[in-house]
Amino acid sequence: MGVIDGQWWSLHWPGMVLWLATAVCCGVVLRYGVGRLVKAWRRRNRPGHAVSGRCFYLDEEEVKDVADLLHIPRSDVQVSHEVNLSRGAGVTGTVGGAGAKLEQSGGSSTKTERKDVNTPMKTISLIMDRLWEQDRVVDADLVKERIALTAALADELRDTAATDGVALTDVRGGTYISVSGLFTVRRDRDDFVLRARYGSGESAARVRITCEHPWVRRRFPVDNYSEDEKFPATCLGLVRSWNDRTAELTLDPVAIFQW
Structure with a gap:
């Protein structure tokens, strides 16, 4: 009988060790998950x-x-402020019944940033x-x-x-x-x-x-x-x-x- 037991353990001990290791890991993960749920519940029910x-x-x-x-x-908020500037000039006139228009325009923008303290x-x-x-x-x-x-x-x-x-x-x-x-x-x-x-x-x-x-x-x-x-x-x-x-x-x- 002892020989049979020895042969059985020699064949199955790796599987038993793997099973026990898996069970321990599952227990650790379960405890961690329950702990996180308990903490979340505490925060919601204070x-x-x-x-x-x-x-x-x-x-x-x-x-x-x-x-x-x-x-x-x-400071936690970055506030942006943008200003657009434009300028332009134009000349219109009539020569011999025909009209002509000349315009010139330009633009620029200024952007400033600051921290909201x-x-x-x-x-x-x-x-x-x-x-x-x-x-x-x-x-x-x-x-x-x-x-x-x-x-x-x-x-x-x-x-x-x-x-x-x-x-x-x-x-x-x-x-x-x-x-x-x-x-x-x-x-x-x-x-x-x-x-x-x-x-x-x-x-x-x-x-x-x-x-x-x-x-x-x-x-x-x-x-x-x-x-x-x-x-x-x-x-x-x-x-x-x-x-x-x-x-x-x-x-x-x-x-x-x-x-």
Whole structure:
């Protein structure tokens, strides 16, 4: 029996190896395809907001730096302007009842080209589109208490995230995050601070955003809001840190929109 088994394997092992290699390749391709579909689904079904509403805060220096990192040009449209010039002269006359006409004309054209420079508002729109396309933004809806991670961060937290959902503490420092919620505002010298609640009970946390005065647009009426008055807004920013004592997630804002 052992001789028969040995003869069978000696004849069929190349085919078995080929079959196993094919199965492994098919599995890799299938996993890659499923991963691409999942990423596409995530991009189409994000709960957060893109550029919408009135922008009342825009860190223009940060916008330039982020645009450079994402390879977004400072100018993206080439505008052509063409001018046509023509000149002409003519003489007409009659000699012995016969008419004659002599005309001379000429033309020239001038074409100029220039770059249409991106404004900070156009650039932040391009930045957000590029970040969403590359699946590099975590979406957090604080009102609905829902967070949508990027595919990379979801894979990293697959075995460590809590079974009841993703917490704000799961979002790593340096990660781009789009936070939508109901915010309160108070003045802090020339700057002002936004805060929004996330969760309820003992597990409640807050998002804290400090807005520097130079980047406040349209004279945001911070003093018109009472200490407890809330307004809806969306902030695109970078996660700076998490404070266990105050249960606050601090963001460095790039742009904030009121909607």
